Amino acid sequence: MTATPGATPTIVLVGHGMVGQRFLEALAERGLTATHRVVVLCEEPRPAYDRVQLTSYFSGRTPEDLSLTDPRFLAGHGIELRVGDPAVSVDRVARTVTARSGEVVGYDVLVLATGSYPFVPPVPGKDAEGCFVYRTIEDLLAIEEYARTATTGAVVGGGLLGLEAAGALKGLGLTSHIVEFAPRLMPVQVDEGGGAALLRTIEGMGLSVHTGVGTQEIVVGEDGAVTGMKLSDGSELATDLVVFSAGVRPRDQLARDCGLTVGERGGIAVDEQCRTVADPHVFAIGECALAADGRVYGLVAPGYEQAETAAATIASDEASFTGADLSTKLKLLGVDVASFGDAHGTAGDCLDVVYSDSRAGLYKKLVIGRDGTLLGGILVGDAEAYGTLKAFTGSVPPVPPESLVLPAGAGQPAALGPSALPDEAIVCSCHNVSKGTIRGAVTDHRCTTVPEVKKCTRAGTGCGSCVKVLGQLVDAELEANGVTVDKGLCGCFSQTREELYEIVLALRITGHRELLDRYGREEARGGEGCEVCKPTVGSIIASLAPAIGASGYVLDGEQAALQDTNDHFLANLQKNGSYSVVPRIPGGEIAPEKLIVIGEIARDFGLYTKITGGQRIDMFGARVEQLPLIWARLVDAGFESGHAYGKSLRTVKSCVGQTWCRYGVQDSVRMAIDLELRYRGLRSPHKLKSAVSGCQRECAEAQSKDFGVIATANGWNLYVGGNGGATPRHADLLAQDLSDAELVRLIDRFLMFYIRTADRLERTSTWLERIPGGLDHVRDVVVHDSLGICEELEQLMRAHVAHYRDEWAETVNDPDKLARFVSFVNAPDTPDPVVAFVPERDQMKPDLPLLSLGMRPADDVLEGSAQR
Numbered sequence: 001m002t003a004t005p006g007a008t009p010t011i012v013l014v015g016h017g018m019v020g021q022r023f024l025e026a027l028a029e030r031g032l033t034a035t036h037r038v039v040v041l042c043e044e045p046r047p048a049y050d051r052v053q054l055t056s057y058f059s060g061r062t063p064e065d066l067s068l069t070d071p072r073f074l075a076g077h078g079i080e081l082r083v084g085d086p087a088v089s090v091d092r093v094a095r096t097v098t099a100r101s102g103e104v105v106g107y108d109v110l111v112l113a114t115g116s117y118p119f120v121p122p123v124p125g126k127d128a129e130g131c132f133v134y135r136t137i138e139d140l141l142a143i144e145e146y147a148r149t150a151t152t153g154a155v156v157g158g159g160l161l162g163l164e165a166a167g168a169l170k171g172l173g174l175t176s177h178i179v180e181f182a183p184r185l186m187p188v189q190v191d192e193g194g195g196a197a198l199l200r201t202i203e204g205m206g207l208s209v210h211t212g213v214g215t216q217e218i219v220v221g222e223d224g225a226v227t228g229m230k231l232s233d234g235s236e237l238a239t240d241l242v243v244f245s246a247g248v249r250p251r252d253q254l255a256r257d258c259g260l261t262v263g264e265r266g267g268i269a270v271d272e273q274c275r276t277v278a279d280p281h282v283f284a285i286g287e288c289a290l291a292a293d294g295r296v297y298g299l300v301a302p303g304y305e306q307a308e309t310a311a312a313t314i315a316s317d318e319a320s321f322t323g324a325d326l327s328t329k330l331k332l333l334g335v336d337v338a339s340f341g342d343a344h345g346t347a348g349d350c351l352d353v354v355y356s357d358s359r360a361g362l363y364k365k366l367v368i369g370r371d372g373t374l375l376g377g378i379l380v381g382d383a384e385a386y387g388t389l390k391a392f393t394g395s396v397p398p399v400p401p402e403s404l405v406l407p408a409g410a411g412q413p414a415a416l417g418p419s420a421l422p423d424e425a426i427v428c429s430c431h432n433v434s435k436g437t438i439r440g441a442v443t444d445h446r447c448t449t450v451p452e453v454k455k456c457t458r459a460g461t462g463c464g465s466c467v468k469v470l471g472q473l474v475d476a477e478l479e480a481n482g483v484t485v486d487k488g489l490c491g492c493f494s495q496t497r498e499e500l501y502e503i504v505l506a507l508r509i510t511g512h513r514e515l516l517d518r519y520g521r522e523e524a525r526g527g528e529g530c531e532v533c534k535p536t537v538g539s540i541i542a543s544l545a546p547a548i549g550a551s552g553y554v555l556d557g558e559q560a561a562l563q564d565t566n567d568h569f570l571a572n573l574q575k576n577g578s579y580s581v582v583p584r585i586p587g588g589e590i591a592p593e594k595l596i597v598i599g600e601i602a603r604d605f606g607l608y609t610k611i612t613g614g615q616r617i618d619m620f621g622a623r624v625e626q627l628p629l630i631w632a633r634l635v636d637a638g639f640e641s642g643h644a645y646g647k648s649l650r651t652v653k654s655c656v657g658q659t660w661c662r663y664g665v666q667d668s669v670r671m672a673i674d675l676e677l678r679y680r681g682l683r684s685p686h687k688l689k690s691a692v693s694g695c696q697r698e699c700a701e702a703q704s705k706d707f708g709v710i711a712t713a714n715g716w717n718l719y720v721g722g723n724g725g726a727t728p729r730h731a732d733l734l735a736q737d738l739s740d741a742e743l744v745r746l747i748d749r750f751l752m753f754y755i756r757t758a759d760r761l762e763r764t765s766t767w768l769e770r771i772p773g774g775l776d777h778v779r780d781v782v783v784h785d786s787l788g789i790c791e792e793l794e795q796l797m798r799a800h801v802a803h804y805r806d807e808w809a810e811t812v813n814d815p816d817k818l819a820r821f822v823s824f825v826n827a828p829d830t831p832d833p834v835v836a837f838v839p840e841r842d843q844m845k846p847d848l849p850l851l852s853l854g855m856r857p858a859d860d861v862l863e864g865s866a867q868r
Contacts, residue, residue: 009036011314012097012105014087014254015113016042018051019286019303021068023111024079026311033077039105040079041097043086044136047074052300054140055164058171060575063137090258092279109281109314112255112268113307116248116287116298121156125218130226131242134165143243147172148838150241154178154229156215157245158185160330165243166207167333173840176207177237179229181214181246189328189339190363190378193356197363197380201335204361210237218242250288250296263290272320273313274306283310293323301325301430301462325429327393329386335361336383341376341393342367350375355405357381360704360728364405372396377405382728387469391425391435427469430462435473442477450474489760490532492516492524497685497760501540510550511558512537536760538562539647542683543755546799553810554646554683555817566645569821570807571627576846578835579627580620581607582644583634584680587654587672587692588615597637601630608843614651614689616642621844623831628818631808640806643681647761649688652676653701657694657711666711668694671740675709678744679751681804685758685767688751689724703731706764707747712736716743720750721768721775729765732775735783745794749782752793 011027013020020040027033042048047069057066074081082099089098090110097105118133120126130150132143147153153169155162158180170176178185184195185202199209210231219228219236229237250267252260261269261278267290269277274289276282285306290296297303302324312319327340345352345367353366362381366389369375374392379385389404397404398420421427423436441447441456450471454460460467475485488494493516495503500515509515515537517525529537538559545552551559554567566572571579583598598617602609607630608620622630634640644650652675655661657668672692682688691700692709701724702708708719714737722731735746758767768775780786811817822828823835837844 009108010106011036011038011109011111012107013038013040013111013113014097015115015286015288016040016044016048016069016081016083017113017115017286018048018068018300019115019307020113021048022304023113023285023307023311024077025073026308027314028073028077030311030315030317032311032315033079036108038077038079039107040081041085041087041099041105042081042083044138045084046137047081047083049137051136054134054137055168057137057140058144058168066137087254090254090282092258092260092282095281107281109283111310112276112282112284112288113286114251114254114288117251118244119247119249120244121215121246123215123217125220125226126244128218128220128226129224130240131218131244134161134168134243134245135248140168143168143241144172146241147174150174152177152239153241153243154237154239155243155245156229157247158182158209158211159188159245159247160186160332162243162245163202163332165245166202169241169243170205170207173845174241177239178202178207178209179213179215179231179237180209180211181232183212185209185211186332186337189330189337189343190380191344191365193354193365194337194339194363194378194380197356197358197361198332198335198337200358201361201381202333205333207333248287248298250290252288255284255288260284263294263296265296266290267296272309272322274310274321275313283313285310291321291323295323297324297326299324299326299328304430304462305432325426325432327390327429329383336379336381338379338383338386339377340386340390341374343376343378345375347375353401353405355402360730362728366401366405368401372401374401387427387466388421390429391421391427391469395422395425421473427473428457428459428462428466430466431458433457433459438470438473439477442474443481447474448478448483488521489536490530492520492527492529492533494521495519497536497540498757500537501544501756504537504540504548505544508548510541510548512541512562513558532760534562535564535567538567539683539685543800544796546803547796552681552803552805553807555807555811555820560820569624569627570631570641570645570811571622572645574620574846576835577832578620578846579622579624580618580644581622581627581630581634582612582616582618582642583639584642584676585616585651586676586680587652587669589654589669589673594637594639597633597639601633605630606837606844608845612651615653616651618644621835621837621846623823623835625822625828625831628812628821632812635806635809635812640680641808643807646683647686648681648683649676649679649690651689652679653689653691653705655692655694655699657692661694663697664694664711665713666694666716668692668700668709668711671709671716671743672700675744675747678801679747681807682751682755682800684751684755686761686763688764704728705731707731707750709743715739718743718746718750720778721764723763723765732768734775734779746782748797749790749793750778752796753778753782753789756793 049066050068085099085101087097088100095107118135133139153174154177155166156179158178166176166178185198203209214232215229216232217230218226221227226240226242228239252262252266252268255268256262260276263269268284268288269290270284271277272292274283274285276284286303287298305324306321309319309321329338349370351368353368355364364379366377367375373396377389421435425435427433427435437457441453445456447453447456453474460470478485487496489497503519512529516529541550542554554563571581574580602619605626610618612618652672654668654672658664658666688706690707691702691705693700693702694711702710703719704722704724708722708731710717716738717736718734719731720734723729754764823832824830836847838847
């Protein structure tokens, strides 16, 4: 592109969203910001932010946290950003853009990145008070404010943003409904089977889903506010807040007004260089552009490619955009959903390989060509293999396709390492980075860490779904080049967690500082350690405390400085700075008198109460100075810490067993209580959960636990390595028909072997898959004592049981320990002013608008004070 001789050429960017910001970065990378004046006209009142993570605002992230724009980047490259001043007209003859403020900016190159606008169905009442769209931070702020006086919300649209909006409404305390015209949720990304799995999971979260029906009318009251919705099946839904999330349309009005060519269904028509077909001086990128392949792309990754193509073309470099991979991996309401390639099997003569587990909410489908080529797939509930599977798309995987969809613990799933991927496989679809490019970054550019490879290739800097595969590739390439990969715990220790455990046990080291000074890296000795090694070493010392002569109380001496936030106050920190208190209720069994005590405490301290999935009662909203007062009353009533805050045993769930149930064959409640009391307070690399079912009907869900027990007519079956949550895993059968004593002995061994050999923050499910030999090796060690260490493992567990002390009781009985439980060390009698609540459903909830103001006591309320 050329300008008038002697004049500084000007590039005007209209729109400053994610794609617009990527375009600016691409200009800077090519040196164009040094040779051109760059002006950005932005409609929103803030610079570019991460719209993909928009819903995380309701999880505590501030608008500033979501920002993608570093002011230093703009200033350093001389970019002129006008926020809140959108373009209103373009004169292509004079090559000028007029902003809403009246400013007229001449251009040599004009780039339109105006994005899209939410589609609102043309139904009566759509503009009533209480109707919103879900697109910008300002939309979220308006929804949050209106929800303060609402009780029920409905979302029109069951796609990606619709589900996120419904989750946000539920998080704001509203009864939430989803209305989707298609016969299933997320109809573009998943098929009927995937939609069914997603539906079961989302309904299990308490959201009501209405599929196969459309919205015909928004019912409006006399005051002009929403009161309900009429649906196409004749039913009516009572609601006082409606969010429209029924798709988006390209924002192309500016282009239409200045005579640029647009598609029949919208979108500014561009060629393969993203230059508009009507004017070589105007480009269009992102959701406003109708690409050369006839598609408007609504994902950020294709928008990034278009931004880079436009910048390269302006710089007279060769580049083209001819289409993009529409693969996507999402986490919706905590549920993994992914689709890649030809997910719906539209290609002729293809086959489906499907694994479905409706109880666990799992659905996996691979589309396979007749020649074995992987064409695409859908993953719901467990998308761990997404990065590897997507990279294999278009090739024949080196293992049978059915082994690729089996979950861990069900048969023998394939373990495909990075070496199996071809060099041309795309690892990062956001930035179109292949395995070969990543290998080149390591081999040719001497990158040795994932952050270095990210900086060199941009891989992993988009949605982040490829980071795990990226790490595997970097390590594999380094090892292939003869480079020793540093597998140390952190920058302070070259040893792994397992090696540090052995050092602490063998040498009876009772402090982090001593361990660091004797065995830390040379440059770390004499230092304080880091946020990785301090809690890790603290956990190891706590696990081994009786055996090495250390204090078992995690807030004694140096141990106190090693703890994470939750352990630091023996309670769970919540989003508004308050804490939750969870007393232990072994096996879920509780006497009426104790129930009354919990109710009285919650009433007297104004706490929010909730029954947990682990069969106990959580009390939310305690200020830090209230914690000892609450604990004292609980301890007096016979309760103790439930360790909900620690990487330790949480609960042992149970069904009622043979005592009450006509199907029960063993006393599951008694066994659950015995196990929970035995392993309470046991510090481990990650949290531990357990359950005991009284028969094969499995009402306690033991097979989704770290260690689960199921009764048989002849005793107990022991399962290990299960996991619920975001990455479900069925537990594996370790041993069967065990007596009470045999069961306890094997669990003792299993837990101590896990604590001894697991990595930092590694669940038993991940550990069981990682450890060489897997389940067979663990069975050899724990059941058959192949390493000859079972007596030592049992002795360590006996020492733990014999020396257990309740941390809450230890605290409330020691005045020195109580001194730490204040919000401000220099104003111990002053409560944290940010911890405030508003009423909801006869209880209370955090005052979210207060939080959104971003108040920080140290800056705004108690100047000069220090918050613990």
